[in-house]
Structure formats: structure tokens, C-alpha cells
Amino acid sequence: MKRASPTRQRLAALGLLGVPLLTYPLLSLPGGSLWGIPAGYLYLFGVWAGLIGLAAWVAERRSK
Amino acid sequence: MVLSGWFIALLSVAYLGLLFAVARFGDARADAGKSIISANVYALSLAVYCTSWTFYGSVGRATSGGLSFLTIYLGPTLMLLFVGVIIKMIRISKAQRITSIADFIASRYGKSQLLAGMVTIIAVIGVVPYIALQLKAMAASVDVLLEHSGRSGVWLGLDSTFLIAVILALFSILFGTRHLDATERHEGMVAAVAFESVVKLIAFMAVGLFVTYGMFGGLGDLFQRAAATADLGRLLQLDSSRAGTWTALIVLSGLAIVFLPRQFQIVVVENVDESHVKRAVWLFPLYLLLINIFVLPLALGGLLHFDGQGMNSDTFVLTLPLARGAESLALLAFIGGLSAATGMVIVETIALSTMVCNDLVMPWLLRSAWLQARHHQDLSGVLIGIRRVAIALIVLLGYIYFRAAGEAYALVGIGLISFAAVAQFAPAMFGGMYWKQGTRAGAVAGLSAGFVVWLYTLLLPSFAKSGWISSGFVEQGLFGIPWLKAQVLFGLGGMDEISHCLWWSMLANIGCYILVSLSSRPDAVEASQAERFVDVFRFDRRSAEARLWRGKASLGALVRLLERFLGAGRAQQQLALYARSRGVGDWHQLPVDAEFVHFAEAELAGAIGSASARVMVASVAEEEDLGLDEVLDILDEATQVRAYSRELETKQQALEAATSELREANERLREVDRMKDDFISTVTHELRTPLTSIRALSEMLHEDPRIDLTNRRRFLGIIVNETERLTRLINQILDMAKLESGQAEWTTGDVDIGAIARETMGSLEQLFCEKGVALEGDIPPTGPVVLADSDRLTQVLINLLSNAVKFVPAQTGRVHVRVGVDGNMVRVEVSDNGPGLTAEECDLIFEKFRQGGNTLTDKPQGTGLGLPISRQIIEYFGGKLWVESHPGEGANFIFTVPLPASEE
Numbered sequence: 001m002k003r004a005s006p007t008r009q010r011l012a013a014l015g016l017l018g019v020p021l022l023t024y025p026l027l028s029l030p031g032g033s034l035w036g037i038p039a040g041y042l043y044l045f046g047v048w049a050g051l052i053g054l055a056a057w058v059a060e061r062r063s064k
Numbered sequence: 065m066v067l068s069g070w071f072i073a074l075l076s077v078a079y080l081g082l083l084f085a086v087a088r089f090g091d092a093r094a095d096a097g098k099s100i101i102s103a104n105v106y107a108l109s110l111a112v113y114c115t116s117w118t119f120y121g122s123v124g125r126a127t128s129g130g131l132s133f134l135t136i137y138l139g140p141t142l143m144l145l146f147v148g149v150i151i152k153m154i155r156i157s158k159a160q161r162i163t164s165i166a167d168f169i170a171s172r173y174g175k176s177q178l179l180a181g182m183v184t185i186i187a188v189i190g191v192v193p194y195i196a197l198q199l200k201a202m203a204a205s206v207d208v209l210l211e212h213s214g215r216s217g218v219w220l221g222l223d224s225t226f227l228i229a230v231i232l233a234l235f236s237i238l239f240g241t242r243h244l245d246a247t248e249r250h251e252g253m254v255a256a257v258a259f260e261s262v263v264k265l266i267a268f269m270a271v272g273l274f275v276t277y278g279m280f281g282g283l284g285d286l287f288q289r290a291a292a293t294a295d296l297g298r299l300l301q302l303d304s305s306r307a308g309t310w311t312a313l314i315v316l317s318g319l320a321i322v323f324l325p326r327q328f329q330i331v332v333v334e335n336v337d338e339s340h341v342k343r344a345v346w347l348f349p350l351y352l353l354l355i356n357i358f359v360l361p362l363a364l365g366g367l368l369h370f371d372g373q374g375m376n377s378d379t380f381v382l383t384l385p386l387a388r389g390a391e392s393l394a395l396l397a398f399i400g401g402l403s404a405a406t407g408m409v410i411v412e413t414i415a416l417s418t419m420v421c422n423d424l425v426m427p428w429l430l431r432s433a434w435l436q437a438r439h440h441q442d443l444s445g446v447l448i449g450i451r452r453v454a455i456a457l458i459v460l461l462g463y464i465y466f467r468a469a470g471e472a473y474a475l476v477g478i479g480l481i482s483f484a485a486v487a488q489f490a491p492a493m494f495g496g497m498y499w500k501q502g503t504r505a506g507a508v509a510g511l512s513a514g515f516v517v518w519l520y521t522l523l524l525p526s527f528a529k530s531g532w533i534s535s536g537f538v539e540q541g542l543f544g545i546p547w548l549k550a551q552v553l554f555g556l557g558g559m560d561e562i563s564h565c566l567w568w569s570m571l572a573n574i575g576c577y578i579l580v581s582l583s584s585r586p587d588a589v590e591a592s593q594a595e596r597f598v599d600v601f602r603f604d605r606r607s608a609e610a611r612l613w614r615g616k617a618s619l620g621a622l623v624r625l626l627e628r629f630l631g632a633g634r635a636q637q638q639l640a641l642y643a644r645s646r647g648v649g650d651w652h653q654l655p656v657d658a659e660f661v662h663f664a665e666a667e668l669a670g671a672i673g674s675a676s677a678r679v680m681v682a683s684v685a686e687e688e689d690l691g692l693d694e695v696l697d698i699l700d701e702a703t704q705v706r707a708y709s710r711e712l713e714t715k716q717q718a719l720e721a722a723t724s725e726l727r728e729a730n731e732r733l734r735e736v737d738r739m740k741d742d743f744i745s746t747v748t749h750e751l752r753t754p755l756t757s758i759r760a761l762s763e764m765l766h767e768d769p770r771i772d773l774t775n776r777r778r779f780l781g782i783i784v785n786e787t788e789r790l791t792r793l794i795n796q797i798l799d800m801a802k803l804e805s806g807q808a809e810w811t812t813g814d815v816d817i818g819a820i821a822r823e824t825m826g827s828l829e830q831l832f833c834e835k836g837v838a839l840e841g842d843i844p845p846t847g848p849v850v851l852a853d854s855d856r857l858t859q860v861l862i863n864l865l866s867n868a869v870k871f872v873p874a875q876t877g878r879v880h881v882r883v884g885v886d887g888n889m890v891r892v893e894v895s896d897n898g899p900g901l902t903a904e905e906c907d908l909i910f911e912k913f914r915q916g917g918n919t920l921t922d923k924p925q926g927t928g929l930g931l932p933i934s935r936q937i938i939e940y941f942g943g944k945l946w947v948e949s950h951p952g953e954g955a956n957f958i959f960t961v962p963l964p965a966s967e968e
Contacts, residue, residue, distance in 0.1 A: 008148045011345060015145030022138050023314065024307035031301070033291070036284030038300040041360065044134055048141065048353055055145060056346035 010058045014051060021047050072209055072398070079399055080235055080406065083256045087239060090255030101251055101336045103343035109254045109330050110348045111261035113140065113321060114355055115194075115408035116201030117479045119264060119401045122356070124378035125476040126363035130299035133476070135310055137356055139317030141349040150322065150331065150341050152497055156600045157332050161669040165328040165489060166419045171674040172496035172597045173504035174590035180423035180675045182508065183489065186515050187325050188416055188458065190485025193469070193526070194324075195412060195462030197478040198405040201378070202228045203466075205401050208382045209394065226463060232409045233459040237452045240414035250414065254334050257411060260403040265355050267400025268381070272358025274393055275365045275384050283361060290364040299364065312563040316483045323486040323493065325415035326408065333415075409459065417454035422673030425450050430679055444631035447671065469530040480562045481522050488514035488569060491577045499581075500594040506581030514573030517553075522565040525550045588695040589678075617685030619656045622664045625684055629671045638667055661685060743912065750793055750928070754786040796929040800912070803936040810940070815854045817890055817961070818847015818883050824861040825881060828869070837869055837877035847883055848890045850961045856937045857961075860945075863930040864894040864957050871898035871955075888963050889943065895956040901949040909947070910935050934959075 020026055022044070030039035093100045117136075125133040144150065153168075162168045166187065170180030203225035210224075239253060280286045290296035321327055335341070366380035375383055381401070385393040469478075491510050495502040520537075528535035528550075541548040551561050553568050586594065626635040636651075642663050643651035654660055661681060668677035761779045765771065771779075802808040821843050832839045868879045882893040901909065912932050931945075938945040942962045949955035 007342070008151070011145045011147050015142050018138075018142045018145065022142070023311050024304055027302050027307075027310070028304040033287065033300075036288045038287055038291070040131060040300065040302040041287075044131060044138075044302075045353065045357065048138065048349070051141065051145075052346050052349045052353060055349070059342040059345050 007058060007061075011055060014054055014058065018047075018051050021051075068213060069210060072206065072395075075395065075399070076231075076402055079402060080231075083260060083403075083406070084235075084238065086259045087252035087256040089252070091250075091252035094249075094251035099251060099336060100255055101334075101340075103337075103340040104347065105255060105258045106335065106337075106340040107344040107347035108258035108261045108351065109334070110321075110327075110344055111265070111351050112257045112326060112330055112407045112411050113324075114261070114264065114352070114404060115479075116198050116401060116405045117476060118355060119268060119404040120201045120205065120378045120381055121197070121476045121479065122359045123362045123366065123380045124376075126299065126360050127367055127377040127380075129306075131302060131360065132306065132310060132313070133359060134356060135313035136317045136476075137349075137352040139314040139319075140321035141352065142314070143318035143321050144345050144348060147341055147345055149494075149497070151338050152600060153322070153332050154335050154338055154341070156497070156597050159596065159600060160674065161666045163333060163422060163670060163673055164415055164419045165323060165325055165493075166423045167669075167673045167675075168328070168332075169489065169492050169496065169507065170423065171669075172593055173492075173502075173507045174587060174593055175675045175678040176504050176508075177423070177427045177675040177679065179504060179507055179511075180419075180673060181427065182511055182515075184416075184419040184423040186485060186488060186511065187419060188461070189523070190488075190518075191325060191412060191416060191482050192458070192461045192465050193478045193523075194482035195409060195459060196466035196469075197482075198232075198409055199225050199229055199462055199466045200478070201401065202232075202405050204376065204379050205382055205398055208379050208386070209398060212386050212391075212394075225466060229459050229463040232406060233413075233456045235406065236410045236413045236455050236459070239410050240417070240451070240455070249334060249336075251334075251336075253410065253414065254330065257330065257407050260407045261351070264400040264403045264407075265351065267396045267403070268355055269358065270393060271381050271385060271397045271400075272362055274388075274390065276358060276361045279369065279384065279388060280361075280365060286361050286364050286368075289368055296364060296367055299360070306560075309560050309563050312566050313480075316480065316487055316562070316566060319487045319490050320483045323489045324412075324482070325419065325486070326411035329411055329415040413455040413458050414451075416458050417451040419673075420454040420458075421447060421450040422676055425454075426672050426676040427679070430676060430683075441628065442631055443628045444634075444671070447629065468532045469526045471530055478526075481526060484522055484562060484565050484569065485515075485518055487566065488518060488573055491570075491574045495577060495581070496594075496597055498598060500598045501581055502577065502594070503581045503584045503586045504590055505584040506577045506579075509580040510573045510575075510577030513576040514569040517569040517572045518565055521550050521553060521568060522561060525561065586692070588692045591692055592695050592698075614658070615661075615685055615687035617656050617661055617681075619652070619654065619660075621684035622656070622661070622681070625680055626664060626667055629668055629680070635667075746912070747797060751790065754790045754793075758783050758786050758790075793929075796933060800929055800933055800936070803933065803940075810853045810856070812851060812853050814849050815852045815857060816847050816849050817857065817892065818843045818845070820854055820857050821847070821861060821881055821883050821892065824858055824865065828862065828865050831866070832869055832879070835869060835872075835877065836875040837872055837879060839865075840878070840880045842880065842882040844883065848885050848963060850890055850941070851964050852941045852961060856940075860934040860937055860959065861892075861894075863934045864959075867930065867957075868894055868896040868898065868955075872896045873898070885963070886960070888965075889960040890963060891958065891960050893956055893958045895954060897954040900951045900953045901947065901955055902951050906947050906949055910945075 027040070027043075030043040032039050034042055090100055122133045122136075156162065157168060160168075160171050162171060166180045166183035169183050170176050173179050203223075206224050206228070239256070240250060276283060276286060280289070287300060291300055322331055331344075362380055362384065363377065366375065366377060366384055369384060369387060381397050382394050385391075385397060488511060491514075492502070492507040496507070524533065525535075525538045527533045528538050536542075536544075537548070538550045540546070542550075547554050551564055553564070556564065556568070559567070623635065623639065626639070630638065639651040639654075642660075643649070643654055646654070646659075648654055665674075665677050665681045668680055671677075672680070761783050765776065765779055799808070821841065825839055825841055829839065865879065865881075869877070872879060877897060879894065879896045882891075882895070884891050910931050912929060935945045938959045938961065943960040945957070945959040947955055947957050
């Protein structure tokens with residue numbers, strides 16, 4: 001059988017990492033605000049952008 | 065002033081016309097074979113996910129739930145990262161010519177018409193609220209604009225929502241069913257959807273920037289002013305008491321991104337290249353992130369600006385710019401909202417109408433007397449007609465739902481009802497892709513159980529809430545039984561209605577699917593379909609496909625069938641293509657075998673769905689029933705054959721490697737053999753020369769007794785010389801053979817090279833004097849000591865010196881011996897002022913039987929073995945022997961011997 005491609009596995013691992021990062025109880029950690037912007041808002045968009053950035057890096061990298 | 069009803073209508077129609085033009089362009093390019101569907105277009109077309117819900121509803125949601133609106137976009141982000149699942153779905157759909165999600169599920173469970181119909185009904189009922197949501201949002205946005213200019217939305221006694229519904233239906237019909245060929249792909253539509261995705265993103269971002277930076281002092285200012293009020297401050301914090309809802313919504317939206325009929329259409333059916341998914345995996349989430357950045361700021365801005373005015377928060381996107389008199393921005397926002405709604409309605413109704421046509425109407429039509437009577441008529445036009453009617457009916461249902469229940473809910477609330485409905489497909493889909501044991505009975509049981517629970521806990525209560533039906537079953541429980549309360553089923557309270565429905569429906573769905581699957585037995589078609597789906601990456605189509613169908617069919621009947629449903633032109637075109645792929649010039653000569661029947665069924669499946677296609681093919685072909693056991697045998701065999709062929713392949717590779725090794729070894733052997741032959745012939749030649757002269761002179765002496773004494777002595781002298789040469793030659797050949805075979809005897813000890821050089825020079829002094837050649841030495845008094853065999857080193861030096869004396873001119877010749885240390889090597893040089901050697905000769909003289917000088921004209925002066933033997937000896941001690949020379953400048957023979965390591 002053809003082995004699952006490493007890119008697909010890396011992306012799936014990223015998905016598995018995203019689940020705990022974007023759900024409770026971790027979500028209850030950020031509190032207060034930073035530069036006047038609520039920490040929860042920063043945390044959610046930050047983690048989300050991070051996941052997207054990593055996914056782009058994994059998906060668009062030239063496979064060797 | 066600008067915002068008159070006519071102007072809005074004209075602008076809307078103009079925008080829809082633009083979308084239409086984009087679609088025409090996309091179709092034209094597709095027909096010309098130059099598809100414009102790139103990875104980026106594919107990723108953007110996925111944003112059909114962002115409907116009025118996103119454009120208007122999210123802001124409304126954020127005014128009550130804070131950041132929880134984000135869950136609807138985080139779920140898809142996470143789901144898409146599981147690229148393997150999506151690609152498997154696409155691969156299966158291409159192999160099976162899947163046209164819709166109903167087709168996918170039905171095809172997996174034995175091309176079941178029952179299952180196809182069920183999925184279609186669930187999808188239509190489930191998605192109707194979602195279409196109502198679009199109508200509601202459109203109506204609200206038109207009302208806002210008209211109210212602003214002081215007009216009413218009623219025209220000829222019809223309300224604006226109905227008008228919008230009619231326009232959307234007409235437009236969808238024009239859009240999706242223009243082609244007369246009823247196949248599954250619509251490249252023009254995908255292009256238009258990608259285009260409208262860009263429009264709505266730009267519109268929303270524009271409003272967001274205007275409100276955040278134009279009406280307020282930026283993000284920080286907005287958040288700080290919100291935090292100052294108790295009500296709004298609550299929206300800024302994540303509320304951990306709603307953790308369950310948060311997770312439930314992520315799960316729901318993750319499932320919706322592939323299982324909503326329109327998402328399945330765009331993600332799977334319209335996919336032209338699997339590699340596009342890799343782009344979508346990050347570009348689409350990036351789109352979602354961008355369109356969501358300003359949702360919370362807009363919600364807060366609206367609440368702050370319209371504090372206590374009771375404005376509808378679902379229309380903040382329009383009312384905020386209008387409040388500042390930015391009418392053109394409001395119009396742009398309106399176009400964005402229109403874009404979002406039309407995109408959704410078009411794709412959703414096209415996907416649903418395909419399902420309704422293929423999976424509800426066709427099965428009924430195929431049995432009806434009406435169709436039997438028109439046996440030879442081209443039905444592709446009928447198919448298109450059915451789809452058009454279906455689109456109109458689905459939009460009408462949406463309108464009815466809007467009237468019945470639309471007022472009771474905010475936009476997002478309505479949408480979530482649809483999400484929960486399509487989530488019911490998940491167990492049958494995932495089970496079907498990864499679990500061979502899942503059966504049709506299990507899928508039917510799971511789907512119906514989940515659907516009934518959804519109906520009872522979510523859809524019917526939404527009717528009850530708007531007072532359309534009695535709300536007794538929600539408040540007191542069905543028949544007054546408290547544990548049947550629709551949204552506190554079995555007393556399970558403390559959850560919101562969506563999580564409650566998701567929990568119970570999934571429990572019922574998954575439970576029934578697994579339980580019934582395990583206690584039922586698949587039939588033959590199911591078993592073979594299960595194999596094709598689960599093992600799509602390794603299913604060997606050609607070998608198994610040919611054996612999984614056995615029966616009789618006529619070419620004419622099958623072709624007639626294709627012409628009826630595909631239209632004559634397209635049928636001929638596909639037949640010609642297929643014939644070419646099989647290497648047959650004219651399709652009339654195609655053999656009617658299993659492969660052809662499979663081709664015909666696949667073509668039909670693309671037009672009328674797999675379940676109906678199977679029934680149609682069965683109606684003209686006499687298929688033998690293979691039975692479950694035989695099918696399983698064939699599949700097992702196919703698996704085994706596959707394993708064997710793989711094994712064979714590895715064996716073959718090993719064999720090829722061994723063969724090439726053997727070939728190399730053989731080459732080497734032949735080379736050695738050739739060298740041996742050369743050697744023997746050379747040796748024979750070298751031996752024969754002296755023998756010939758000995759024999760000639762002996763014969764002369766023997767036959768002629770009158771030869772005088774002087775000549776006699778001369779002849780005998782030559783004979784003695786030649787015999788010596790012969791002896792020397794034989795000794796050297798033996799020596800060489802010993803060295804080469806490693807049998808030579810060595811007595812290794814500490815050797816003073818300087819002493820050896822002096823001894824050798826001394827012993828050869830006589831030879832040099834005879835020829836008048838000067839021999840000079842440059843040797844340290846106590847020379848370097850190396851570990852070697854002194855006799856062998858003497859042999860090398862004698863060889864080098866006697867060579868030198870041979871080639872230097874008499875009387876003026878000079879030979880110079882130098883012994884020194886160079887690094888960790890002893891370096892010995894023997895230089896002369898002889899004729900010198902060319903670069904080529906410098907290499908050649910170390911080969912056996914190569915002699916210095918011209919061997920053709922001069923009498924040979926040596927055996928041609930001295931230097932090769934010397935080189936062997938020096939190399940044995942770990943040193944090197946070579947010559948540095950240029951023609952006319954003498955030769956310098958150099959050898960090195962390593963010093964013992966301890967002396968460094």
C-alpha cells in the first residue's frame with residue numbers, strides 16, 4: 001500500500017495540535033488585556049494565524 | 065436620495081449580470097480545454113461557506129455571545145487540516161463518478177435507491193432553514209436601505225422577501241442548468257463563486273475599517289470603551305461556563321464544511337485537481353480569519369453607537385455606515401451581502417436539485433408508465449427540466465420556512481439548525497470510507513435515528529417557538545410525559561439546544577449505525593462497493609472490475625440508454641473517447657464486456673446518480689447474480705494477486721541487481737583472462753628469441769666442422785650469453801609470479817637504506833667503469849632506517865642503477881644517487897642524463913615486458929620485468945615508485961619507503 005505522504009501527516013498533526021489549543025480548558029487561560037485589546041481576542045486570532053502560517057509553510061514547501 | 069428602490073434593484077441586477085458573465089467566461093474556457101480553475105480559485109470558491117450568516121449574522125451573534133461566533137470558522141480550519149480524509153473523498157468520487165453527497169452514501173452502501181432518497185430528504189429538509197436564513201438576511205438588508213430613504217418594501221402587494229426569493233430562484237436556474245448536458249461539473253459556477261467571495265471579503269473589510277478607524281479611534285479605543293460598560297465588558301471575555309457549547313459548535317462546523325450539500329459539491333465534486341486541496345488547506349482559513357477580524361469590533365461599535373435604540377444587531381453592517389451618512393459604503397456592504405446570499409443559494413440549490421432529480425424523481429420516473437411509453441425519447445431535456453423545477457421548489461420551501469419560523473430566531477440560530485441536520489451524514493460517511501463492515505441496514509438505521517432526534521429536538525421546536533404549531537411537546541413533553549420534553553430529553557438539561565440535539569442525535573445515529581451494521585450481512589454489491597471505497601488507494605480496478613460483473617448485454621441497448629440520458633451528441637462523444645482509450649477506431653466495434661458495461665454505468669451515474677444508473681443498466685443487460693461469497697472470493701483473490709505481484713516485483717528487482725553484479729564480475733574475469741593470454745604470448749615471444757639464436761648457432765657448429773676457432777669461440781660466447789639471459793628471464797618470471805600471488809618470502813627487519821645504497825653502488829662500480837659512466841652519491845653517513853627486506857631493496861636499487869647505466873651515453877654519462885627524508889617517508893632518487901622519456905612512456909615502462917628504447921630496431925637490453933617487479937616490492941613496503949622525466953633531459957626514478965611510526 002502506498003504510504004501516507006509526510007505532508008499530509010504533518011498537516012493532520014497540526015490539526016490535532018489545534019484542537020486542544022482552540023478549546024477549553026486552555027481557552028480559559030488568557031485573561032485581562034494587552035495594549036487595550038482583550039487577551040482572549042488576541043489569543044484566539046494569534047493561535048489561529050499561527051496554525052494557518054504553519055499549514056502554509058508545510059503545504060507549500062517543496063518536497064525533497 | 066441615492067437609495068431608491070429602483071436604483072437598488074438595478075444595481076443588484078447589474079451585479080448578478082456580472083456574476084453571470086464570469087460564469088460564462090469560466091464555462092467558455094472550460095469548453096476550450098483551458099480551465100481557469102487554479103488552486104487559488106478552488107480555495108476561494110470554498111468561501112461559499114461564508115453566507116449572509118457570516119456577513120450579517122456573525123455581528124448579531126457577537127452582540128450576545130461575544131467571541132463564540134468564531135467557533136463556526138475554527139471548526140473548518142481544523143477539519144481541512146485532515147487533508148488525507150478530503151483527498152480520499154475526492155479520489156472515491158472521481159473513481160465512482162459521484163454527483164452529490166446522497167450519491168456518495170448510496171453508492172457506498174450498494175448503490176441503494178432507498179438510502180439515496182433518504183439522504184436527499186434529510187438534506188432538503190435540513191437545508192431549507194439555511195436558505196430561509198439567506199432570504200431573511202436579504203429582506204432585512206433591503207428593508208434597512210429602503211427605510212433609510214423612507215420607502216416601503218411592498219410592491220404590487222408582494223413583500224420584498226418573496227420578490228427576492230423569485231429573483232434568486234430564477235438566477236440559480238439560469239446559472240446551474242444552462243447546459244443541456246446533465247453532468248456533475250460546473251466550472252463557470254465555481255469561477256463565479258470565487259469571484260463573489262472576493263467581493264464579499266472586500267465589502268466586509270471596508271465596513272470594518274470604516275467603523276473601527278472612522279467612527280472610533282481604532283481597535284484599542286473600541287475595546288476600552290466597551291470594557292467600561294458592564295454589559296459590553298462581558299462580551300470581551302471568554303466564558304468558560306459555555307465550554308460544552310464551544311466544543312459542540314467546533315465539531316458541528318467542522319462537519320458542515322464537507323457535509324453541507326453545497327460544500328460537498330464545491331470541495332469534492334467540482335475539484336479538478338487533488339493538489340489544489342493543499343492550497344485550500346491554508347488559503348481558505350486565511351480568508352475566514354480576515355473576514356472575522358472586524359466582527360467583534362462591529363458588534364461593539366453598533367452596541368455603543370445605537371445604545372438602547374433597539375436596533376436589529378443582524379444589520380449593523382448596513383446601519384452603522386448609514387448612521388454616518390456613508391451611503392455608498394452601505395451600498396457596497398449591500399452588494400457584499402447580496403453576493404454572500406446568492407453564492408450560497410446558487411450552489412446549494414444546484415447541489416440539492418441534482419440530488420432531488422437523481423435520487424428522488426428518477427427512481428420514481430424510471431418505474432412510471434409515462435417513461436415506459438416513451439421508450440426512445442431523449443431524456444436529457446427532461447432531466448434539466450426536473451432540476452429547474454426542483455430549484456424553484458427548494459427556494460419556495462425556504463420562503464415558507466422563513467414565514468413560518470423565521471421571525472423567532474436570529475440568523476445564526478437558523479443556520480445552526482441546518483448544521484445539526486447535515487452532521488447526521490457523518491457516521492455513514494466516515495464509516496463508509498474507513499470501515500468495510502458498515503452495511504446499508506446500519507446506515508439506514510443510523511441516519512433515520514439521528515434525523516428523527518434532530519426533527520424532534522430542533523426543527524419542530526423552532527416551529528413551536530414561532531407559534532406555528534403547539535409548543536406542548538417542548539414545555540410539558542409529548543403526551544405530557546416530562547422526560548420527553550423536546551429540549552430536555554430524558555431530563556438532560558443545562559445545555560443549549562444545539563449541543564443537546566447534537567449529543568442525542570449523534571448517540572442515536574452512531575449507536576444504531578454500529579449496532580445494526582454488526583448484526584447485518586452485506587449483499588454482494590455492498591461488499592464490492594465497500595472494498596472500492598475503503599481501499600480506493602489500492603483497489604486494482606482493471607483486474608477486479610472485469611470479474612465483478614458477469615452477464616449479457618447488447619451494444620445497441622446500452623448506447624440507446626446513454627443517448628437517452630446524456631443526449632445523442634454527448635453520448636457519441638464519450639463513446640468515441642472511450643473507444644480511443646481502448647485502442648478501437650470505431651465505437652461500433654467495441655466488445656460488450658464487463659469493462660464496457662462499467663463504462664456505460666459510470667457515464668450514466670454522472671448524469672442520473674449511481675443508484676438510478678445501476679437500475680437502468682440492469683434493465684437492458686442480463687446480469688448474473690454473483691452472490692456474496694463469490695464476490696468476496698474475487699475481492700480476496702484480487703488482494704492476493706496484488707500481494708503476489710508486489711512480491712514478484714521485489715524478487716525481479718533483486719534478480720536484476722544480481723544479474724548486473726554477475727555481468728560485472730564476468731567482465732573482470734574476461735579482462736584478467738585476456739591479460740593472461742597477452743602475458744603468455746609475450747613470455748613465449750621473449751623466450752623464443754634467445755632460443756632461436758642458440759639453436760641457429762648450435763646447428764651451424766654441429767653441421768659445419770670446418771668453422772675456424774675464432775668464429776667457434778664467438779658463437780659459443782653468444783650461446784652462453786643467450787642462455788644466461790634465458791635463465792634471468794625465467795628467474796624473473798618466477799619472481800613476478802610469486803610476488804603477484806603473494807607467495808614471495810620476505811625477511812623483514814631494520815634496514816639502513818644509506819648503507820644499502822653504498823653497498824649497491826660499490827658492487828656495480830665495475831660495470832660503470834667499463835662504460836666510462838660517472839656514479840655519484842649524495843647519501844647521509846648514517847642513513848635513515850626503515851622496516852623492510854634488505855635483499856629486496858638491494859634488488860630494486862640494482863635494477864634502477866643497471867637500467868640507468870644501460871641508457872646513458874658512454875664516457876659522458878652521469879648517474880646520481882640521492883637518499884633523503886621527506887616527511888615520514890624515505891626518498892631515494894636515481895637520476896641520469898640519458899635520452900629521457902615521454903610522458904606516455906613514463907607510465908608504460910612499468911608494464912610487464914615494456915622495454916626502454918626502440919625494441920623494433922635495437923637489440924633488447926633487458927627482460928622488461930625489472931621495473932614491474934621493483935614497483936611490486938616498493939608497494940609491498942607501503943611506498944611508491946615512479947619516474948619524472950622529459951625527452952632529452954634525462955630520467956629521475958624515485959621511490960619512497962615509509963619510516964616506522966615510532967621514529968616520528
